[in-house]
Amino acid sequence: MEKITLKEFALPLIKSIDSFNYLLKSHHRRVAVISYFIGLKMGLSEKYLTDLVIAAALHDIGALSVQERDMLIQEDVDRPEPHCIMGHRMLVNFSVFGDIAQIIKHHHIKFEDLRSIKDEVKIESHIIHLADRIDISINPDVFILNQKQDIRDKVISKKGLIFHPEVCDAFLTAAKADIFWMEINNMTLEQVFNKLNTELYYDLTREQMIEFALVVSRIIDFRSKFTASHSFTVGQLAYNIGRNLGYDDDKCTKLLIAGYFHDIGKVGIDTAYIEKPGPLSDEEFNLVKLHTYYTGQILNELSKSEWFTDIIYWATHHHEKKDGSGYPYAKTDTELCEETKVVAFSDVISALMENRPYRAGMSAEKAFGIIEEKIAPAIDSALFENIKKEINTLDLIVQDCQRESREIYTRNMK
Numbered sequence: 001m002e003k004i005t006l007k008e009f010a011l012p013l014i015k016s017i018d019s020f021n022y023l024l025k026s027h028h029r030r031v032a033v034i035s036y037f038i039g040l041k042m043g044l045s046e047k048y049l050t051d052l053v054i055a056a057a058l059h060d061i062g063a064l065s066v067q068e069r070d071m072l073i074q075e076d077v078d079r080p081e082p083h084c085i086m087g088h089r090m091l092v093n094f095s096v097f098g099d100i101a102q103i104i105k106h107h108h109i110k111f112e113d114l115r116s117i118k119d120e121v122k123i124e125s126h127i128i129h130l131a132d133r134i135d136i137s138i139n140p141d142v143f144i145l146n147q148k149q150d151i152r153d154k155v156i157s158k159k160g161l162i163f164h165p166e167v168c169d170a171f172l173t174a175a176k177a178d179i180f181w182m183e184i185n186n187m188t189l190e191q192v193f194n195k196l197n198t199e200l201y202y203d204l205t206r207e208q209m210i211e212f213a214l215v216v217s218r219i220i221d222f223r224s225k226f227t228a229s230h231s232f233t234v235g236q237l238a239y240n241i242g243r244n245l246g247y248d249d250d251k252c253t254k255l256l257i258a259g260y261f262h263d264i265g266k267v268g269i270d271t272a273y274i275e276k277p278g279p280l281s282d283e284e285f286n287l288v289k290l291h292t293y294y295t296g297q298i299l300n301e302l303s304k305s306e307w308f309t310d311i312i313y314w315a316t317h318h319h320e321k322k323d324g325s326g327y328p329y330a331k332t333d334t335e336l337c338e339e340t341k342v343v344a345f346s347d348v349i350s351a352l353m354e355n356r357p358y359r360a361g362m363s364a365e366k367a368f369g370i371i372e373e374k375i376a377p378a379i380d381s382a383l384f385e386n387i388k389k390e391i392n393t394l395d396l397i398v399q400d401c402q403r404e405s406r407e408i409y410t411r412n413m414k
């Protein structure tokens with residue numbers, strides 16, 4: 001496998017997740033742009049500026065529920081801590097992003113409360129705090145240059161109280177120029193990232209790639225307690241089924257990542273459908289089907305190397321069936337490789353063993369029975385027979401994944 005840089009792997013994902021995320025549409029992009037210009041004015045060196053922009057582009061990833069989103073777009077956020085801590089926890093296991101996790105942890109700290117904080121609060125956190133509040137103050141229905149003065153006055157009134165004075169000064173200097181305001185509305189994340197020297201600081205090992213894929217999968221999984229372990233379990237199942245089928249290391253790693261990514265397109269789907277306390281209507285189901293299409297759109301931003309082509313194919317075809325009745329491509333048996341079916345089976349095993357709003361999670365025995373009878377014939381019964389031989393180990397894997405995810409999820413949701 002060739003060397004992967006952060007720019008080839010993580011940045012395309014961050015960028016497309018922002019554009020697909022209906023919850024905080026473009027908020028991450030705008031806060032990254034504002035932060036970049038403030039950081040630049042403050043004279044941050046390249047490494048710090050890079051961390052700042054990446055942290056800004058991800059700062060609210062810990063705000064996963066609709067309720068939390070609604071709270072964050074108000075002028076005063078009552079309890080910002082949970083989403084800051086959650087964002088930190090989600091990223092801190094990705095070793096490359098240690099500093100970035102730390103920045104996100106404190107992105108709502110008020111300057112006047114600084115003394116009571118024992119932890120290190122980086123200046124980048126203060127920058128994102130201000131940038132975030134500026135973005136919330138912008139009225140999308142009024143042309144941005146007509147709001148310039150009001151927003152500047154508002155910031156001045158909170159200087160030294162809510163906002164760090166040096167950060168305010170840098171903002172006020174940057175904000176004198178109209179270009180600053182025009183860029184907030186127009187500069188793409190790609191354009192901001194292109195100004196940074198990300199390659200210099202970040203080369204990803206395979207382990208780090210897996211860590212990041214897991215971080216991304218949790219952005220989706222943690223949006224609902226019902227799916228909190230879903231993609232993690234699918235990845236682990238696909239990896240282990242691949243092992244049992246005698247695949248080599250490299251292929252198993254690709255299956256792991258394909259499993260983590262398979263539902264990434266759900267970022268574009270309202271969680272209300274996932275949390276609906278009953279089966280979906282036909283109309284609702286049709287909307288949910290879009291997630292596989294979005295998964296393709298997001299993953300297609302990744303490097304076009306053969307290594308990724310496999311992952312993208314396996315991840316985007318997890319709802320296909322051999323008779324052409326699956327979605328979104330309506331592919332038929334000859335077009336579906338075994339690895340795709342491994343991801344598809346991992347997906348249904350994981351889904352049936354999870355709680356749903358209208359039913360409890362099933363035991364492995366019951367789930368495998370249903371799949372054998374009702375689902376496997378539409379995918380590949382012979383392959384499922386093979387998979388089923390390891391039902392006991394697969395059951396343990398699901399239990400472990402559910403326990404681990406539940407632990408991280410509930411610790412942060414309190």
Ligand SMILES: [Fe+2]
Pocket residue numbers: 059060072080083107108132
């Ligand atoms: Fe926030």
Ligand SMILES: [Fe+2]
Pocket residue numbers: 262263291318319347
């Ligand atoms: Fe799916």
Ligand SMILES: [Fe+2]
Pocket residue numbers: 230234262263347
């Ligand atoms: Fe799934």
